[in-house]
Amino acid sequence: MAQEREEIKGVKLATNCPILTHVVYADDLILLGHAEDGEVQQLCDIMEEFGAVSGLAINPTKSKLWFLEPCEEQLVWTIQNKLRADEARDEERYLGAILSKSNTAKKTGMMLLDKIKSKLTGWRSNMLSHAGRLVLIKSVLMSVPVYYMSVEMIPKGIIRQMESQIAKFFWGKTDKDRYMSFISWKRICQPVDRGGLGVRKLSTFGEALLLKLVWDMASEEDKIWVQVCRSKYYSILGFWRAVNVGGTSNIWKQEVKLRHTFKENVMWQVAKGDKIPALSQPWFPEWRVAQQASRNDRKITVSDLFDFDTNQWNLQEMRRLLGDETARQIDSLIQKLRSIPSMTDRLVWSHTKSGSYTVKDGYDYLIQNREIQGQEVQWKYIWKWKNVSPKIKVFMWRLLSDGLPLAQNLHNRIQSISPMCVRCNQENEYATHCFFFCQGSRMVWFAGSLGISTDSLPLNVCEALHMITQQMNEENIRIFCLTLWEIWLARNDLVFQHRRFDPIAICKKVQAMGHAIEGARGENLELHQLVERVPYELSVDEWQVLVDASWDTSQRAGSACVIYHEGVLVRILMQRHEAPDSFYAETLALQEAIQWVEEFFQAREGQKVKLFSDCLNLTTAIHEGDLTSIPSWRAAPLIARMLEQIENWGGKVSLQHVRREAVNPAHVLANEARRKNVTYNGIATAAIMCENRIGMALDRRFFQQVEEAPP
Incomplete structure (x- = not known):
């Protein structure tokens, strides 16, 4: 009120900037x-x-x-x-951040470095295993700079010093200026499925934090600091074309540098198009080409390219502005969403299901695009092993990364150290020799409960471990890892304590540590468990379609629709897809069912069909017609089209959410479609079900012979 009465003027940082009081x-x-x-x-x-x-x-x-x-x-x-x-004084703090008239980035960085050093001073790294140190690094040290780096770009030199202190702690060398590590910090900071330990790379994480500020500005979030930046830096040219000028803040300079990375990974999800400049913002796949090819008519929005009278694109105008090829590519883009009132134009980050940018998703994208090349190892399986302690898992990671201080590795760094095996003194101590081929290790494996003969193993340690473990259950993998660990401890006792390497004692230790713990075995559902009758949870008074999808992280998906009439199984639909996420796969499965319904109504008018899905987010989106909160923004056009079709059928088609057990037949078939690349659309006749119910339906030779039957 005092401001409205002009009793307090406040502060304006630019001509059109909001007044700050x-x-x-x-x-x-x-x-x-x-x-x-x-x-x-x-x-x-x-x-x-x-x-x-x-x-x-x-x-x-x-x-x-x-x-x-x-x-x-x-x-x-x-x-x-x-x-x-x-x-x-010159350096006061507000909410922990330094307030200074001079550049605060270096001061903030030195403050963070001192904080990390003070925490490390109270920790005794030699009392912790590598796994224990890793937990402290991830949960404590990596959280120290997050708050400050979200508003400040710390100098790279200081970041290197912070990472150096953290690396020394991980290797247990906090009291030494120089030490030997066999695995680079860059490797350690890689994701676990790419051979690292998932520790944050601070410089990359800082970029991901600042990209959040870019996201807020580009998507025009209603925040006071966004309004200030817009007024001061890009009120005329707009965010996408604004440049650095003299006197701008360091944060804005970094935002402009990161804008190119951001631009490569965002796109507008077009609904009405009235908020999207057609030539200056990304809204179709080849936008960059068109933006470079034409610099005229910059005020034209996407909606200006759409003819509302004919409900079609204005192809003549599009060809003039974008070219013939681009005009053909986007000919049907906006029509799929125009009929959904709840949808508005919005900016989406293309690497997330929701379309919203998060620091985690931004960091994952940045670090994976800067990964280092290494040997092909199925790293993720190491961390998924059950009943194996974190300490042993980190040891296995060091072994597979060739990061153990074996004699050969030490010799590669310091020529005066002998590369010979300290136990047999006959061959160089490589990883495979130390753990498999040395006479003492051979005796351990042969006398142990696994009874492994190491004579035919490959020389590469990764290949050797893969050959041994690929046929093992969880309990045997646990015993195998414990055996490797005890061999390593016994080898070190020989080197440093001059204790005799005793294979029998090692086997007894492994046996004592590895009491029979039955590994959890997932129930393997067989196809012959499918029944001809509709599951008991569902009624039998109409046509029922069970819908489900299966998806894995390699973006392979399978969909299945199991169709019943009056409780009797009559038809099966199976399809293999490529899908970026599980929700999109579920949407594709429902789309398959909707397409079948469309063909079905051409032959049988007046009947009703009920669809059943276990995907709550999908059924909710269909029931409420709200596409703003779906988990996968890419699925919005597909759902919009299905909403139109269901509405046109006037209540003859309904969708119901059920438990997983109710759609189990479709779930099992979707798994088979994904794993075996199966495509099938046919009648479930008695001939198909005569052996193992419908088990014959998964024989590839059968699929090649069966002719696709009409609905």
């Missing part, structure tokens, strides 16, 4: 104004009135005055007396 978070408050006697008096009156109403008071000892420009000494003294606060 205060910034508040919880009980921390910043008041902004002019160093004028009248305005200062108004602030005093407001604070006194606030105290009288709320019963709270300003603490003068915790309050500071900050003068951005030099003021007369008499004025400074007067303001201090009225506000009862001292003048701030």
Whole structure:
């Protein structure tokens, strides 16, 4: 109210910038104004009135005055007396962040480095295993800089110092300036499924944090800082074409640098097109080509290219602006979404299911596109092994990464160290020799409960481990890993304690540690478990279609529709797909069912069909017609089209959410379609079900022989 009465002027950082009078978070408050006697008096009156109403008071000892420009000494003294606060020194803090008139990036970086060093000082790395240190690094040390790096680009030199301190802690060398590590920090920071330990690369994580600011500006979030940046930096040219000029903040300079990376990975999801400049923002796959080819008519929006009278694209205008080929590519893009009132144009990050940018998704994208090349190993299986302790898993990772201090590895670094095996003194101590081919290790494997003969194993340790473990169950894998661990401990006792390497003692230790723990065995559903009758949860008074999908992380998907009439199985649909996520796969499965229904109604008018799916998000989106909160933004056009079809059928088709057990027949068939690349659309006749019910339906030779039957 004081601002509206112009009793307080506040601060404007640019011509069209919103007036800033205060910034508040919880009980921390910043008041902004002019160093004028009248305005200062108004602030005093407001604070006194606030105290009288709320019963709270300003603490003068915790309050500071900050003068951005030099003021007369008499004025400074007067303001201090009225506000009862001292003048701030150059480096004050607000919510932990440094406030300074000079560049704060280096100061913030040094503060973070000191924080990390202080935490490491109290930890004894030699009392922890590598797995224990890894937990502390991920849960404690990596969280220290997150808050500060979200608003500040820390200098790379300081980031390298922080990572150096963390690396020394991981290798247990915090008291040494120089040490030997056999696995690079860059490798350690790779995702676990690419041979790393999933530790954050701080420089890359800083970029992911700053990309969140880019996302807020590009998607025009309704935040006060976005309004300030827009007014100050890109009110005329717009965010996508704004440039760095003299006097801009360091954060804005970094945002402009990151804009190219951001631009390569976002796209507009077109609904109405009235908010999207057609030639300056990404809204179709070949947008970059068109944007470079034409620089005219920059105020034209996507909706200007659409003819509302004919409900078609204005192809003539599109050809003029974008070219013939591009015009053909996007001919049907907007029609799929126009009939959904709840949809609006929105910017989407193409690497997430929801379409919204998150720091985690941004970091995953950045780190995977900067991965280092290495040997092909199924790393993810190591971390999925059950009943294997984290300490042993990290040891297995070091072994597969050739990161153990074996004699040959030490010799490669320091020529004066002998590469010979300390046990047999006959061959160089490579990983395979140490753990499999040395005479002592051979005796351990042969005498152990697994009874493994190592004579025919390959020389590559990764290939050797894969050959041994690929046929093992979880319990045997656990015993196998424990055996490797005990061999390593016994080898080290020989080297450092001069204790005899005793294979029998090692076998006894493994047996004592590996008491029979039955590994959890997943129930393997066979196709002959499918029944001819509809599951008991469903009614039998109409046509029923069970719908389900199967998806894996390699983006392979399978869909299946199992169709019943009056409780009798009559038809099966199976299809192999490529899908970016599980929700999109479920949408494709429902689309298959809708297509069958469309063909079905051409032959049988007046009948009703009920669809059953176990995907709650999908059934909710269909029932409510709301596509703004679906998990996969890519599925929106497909769902919009299905909504139109269901509405046109006038209540003859319904969709119901059920438990997984109710659609189990479709679930099993979808798995088979994905794993075996099966495509089938046919009648489930008695001939098909005569052996193992419908088990014959998965024989590929059968699929090649069966002619596709009409619905």
